[in-house]
Amino acid sequence: MDVVVEPGLEHQAERARSRQGLLMGLPAMIYLFVFFVIPLGFVVMYSFATRTRTGRTELAGWNLEAYERLGETVVRAVAFRSLWIAAVTTILSLALAYPLAYFISTRRPATRNMLLVGVMIPFWSNFLIRTYAWRVLLDSDGIFTRIMSGAGLGDGRILFTNKAVIIGLVYGYLPFMVLPLYAAIERIDWSLVEGARDLYASGWSAFRRVVWPLSKPGVIAGSILVFVPSFGAYVTPAILGGNKKGLMGSYIVDQFMDARNGPLGSSLSVLVLVVMLMGTLVYFRQGGRSL
Amino acid sequence: MGKGVALSTAEPMGATRWLLRGHSALVYAFFYAPIIVLVFYSFNESHLVGRWSGFSLRWYEAFVQNDNIQSSLWVSVKICAASTVISVVLGTLAALSIERFRWWGQKAFDAVLYLPIIIPDVTMAVMMLVFFGETAQLFNVIPGVDLTNGLEKLVLSHVAFNISFVSVVVRARLANLDEAMEEAAADLYASRWQAFRRVTLPQIMPGVLGGALLAVTLSLDDVVVSSFVSAVGATPVSVYVFGMLRKGVSPLINAVSVVILAASMTLVMASLVLERATSSRKR
Structure with missing residues (x-):
């Protein structure tokens, strides 16, 4: 006897599983986003930022000076x-x-x-x-x-x-x-x-x-x-x-x-x-x- | 060794054979000689590092009596424990999610998960310094969080690199497991949670413990990231020792080094024994 597979049901089960997988990965994903990806973004931003006279870095006046200095x-x-x-x-x-x-x-x-x-x-x-x-x-x-x-x-x-x-x-x-x-x-x-x-x-x-x-x-x-x-x-x-x-x-x-x-x-x-x-x-x- | 060909095919003959052996012996000597010399000199009575003047435990006594070192050791233990627990939970979940499920965006997550492993220490350290410099105030708004205290920043940044290492170790373990066991449990009407707790978890446990040991080792090992984020009053032992080393050698550092080395070697041995025990059970 053939097993009739309901395509809709199968699809739904698959989606539920995929959602479950996403949920399990979510804590690590959020963590790495906040404490790795964002910090990385800050470093990239800093490299285009302005250095004030006092040595502070200001996130404004975007420029390529820091890259020019690499030369x-x-x-x-x-x-x-x-x-x-x-x-x-x-x-x-x-x-x-x-x-x-x-x-x-x-x-x-x-x-x-x-x-x-x-x-x-x-x-x-x-x-x-x-x-x-x-x-x-x-x-x-x-x-x-x-x-x-x-x-x-x-x-x-x-x-x-x-x-x-x-x-x-x-x-x-x-x-x-x-x-x-x-x-x-x-x-x-x-x-x-x-x-x-x-x-x-x-x-x-x-x-x-x-x-x-x-x-x-x-x-x-x-x-x-x-x-x-x-x-x-x-x-x-x-x-x-x-x-x-x-x-x-x-x-x-x-x-x-x-x-x-x-x-x-x-x-x-x-x-x-x-x-x-x-x-x-x-x-x-x-x-x-x-x- | 491939396809049952005798080892003799691979073994060069004549002089080359002995050159190969001699070379290998020398490389092992290169690996271990510095460590042995360090251990030897830590028992030196003299306060000149290079001159042997007799056996003594005075530098170990000095180590035990040095409050700064003791308190930095305590800081390290705290950071290690906290960052290991957090990264083991997050890393194991991440490993399961990638190895056992298929979902949209998984590839991107997988790629990001690799980055903390291969990124050079210095870059990671700069990232953390800049990040906490810009956002500490934001975090301090959250009740109960005080990032001016270096301890929390240290834990947060150690977790950031440890998650990836834990997940790599657990994934390696998961990849070698047969999913059929979990399916069998499901066929026998176990709920997904039951199947996980009774079947999957016990099987991946060696991987989880291996990942935990690795996290402890890396957390103890880290100098660069820690020295960028640590604040006065919360210096982990690696940063403290690094500061001492830059000023120069002293027999006290030798003693401290040997203690740290003994601790890290014990961890390695433990993980190797663990691996051995579980892989032989599988066969």
Whole structure:
């Protein structure tokens, strides 16, 4: 016997369900609207607002001055220095993480889980403290400096330089690189590699022609996850860096704390946001899902 | 590992193999050496950070006796607890609403929900500073709300980023669940609420707890947003320590750091154990 489905009833039930879903999401939606979307709107508004003589920001006299200032030599130097540091951090992280991710994903499941936990623990440990640990390590009479000078590897005093900042950033964000790389390499169908080897590909060319292309989504995801926070980093340069106002994150903070230039600070924040959004778009275009 | 091919295909041979192993060992050393050095020096008797002069617990005593640190720890505990509870409720509901229902505007909500995860700290901090600067007066009109007190601003801004993280964790859990169970409950005349409470909730509980642990961790971790919104008298421990760090190293900070690190590592371990326990039960 056929079940007669009343289209009207079915439709109504569907609408009731959809309403229920909306209702469940509503509290979070309202919250994020008030405490995320509106604040974001304020920052965008600030970037077009006027700065009064006293350093207050007035939501009137809309202008593009704060964006024009992004072209100034000082600001450009800060932006390029940050881009450079973020790029070096990303490349170093990739160089460190790729072999590790490859190693982890080619272990037996039990070993693999243990090795992954080993990456996860620093990943979720307090970021501030982990950065501070490098301050202790790199201290002028700390272990690193003494090992370097003891081994005759030149002056190991790199604290308060960009080198120290890069070490700190690589240290802080390395797990962001390892985990997506691991996810990508672990998924590879190794019979393809076996096929390449059967066709007399050398180990190296099998890697270059098969493994590397297949792991590319992981490379891209990891690079974005490292690059974006490195570009806007504030804590790491503040603890390990020298010129405290020379990088994007600190420069933005300074606009609000000391320089009292809300519009410029806001246009810089919008710039960081644009870099982030571009990165995210590439990430999702590459088929990336969640973190 | 794909399709039952022997591990040997993936394992490089000869020197490369040992290079790979050596490299991995070095990266793990890189991960853990700084932490170990920090823990080691926190027991240093000397007040010079880099010089070892003997084992002592004096810096831990100083930590316990320091009222400023103690009160900032208490502030952190309060913010953590409040922001975690709120974001777990809101985040779980959001996860259910996106994963289990289809409604108009869902895609947009989903996109906004991702933003707090990927937005750089500094931008989020600026957003909160500007927002509270412009609207605190409006909020203060509401009876019982006083945003001049930093505590409430801290909770509000921590919830703003934690909702998203909680919902991601809960959604991952929901995506792996079989909806058939809920349908079976409905077929057996359970009301939707009963089906939720008796079937769905117990199943997503590990995800909810995982999300809660993540929220606690992130709330404890946050420095940038908190230092932008905290007011005098309500400084969370991360902001307090950050202020100390910028002035320079001291063995007291080492001791404080080790305590915070121990707390955050305990949380990670707890969440990993939790995950392990629930995933093995499923198999």
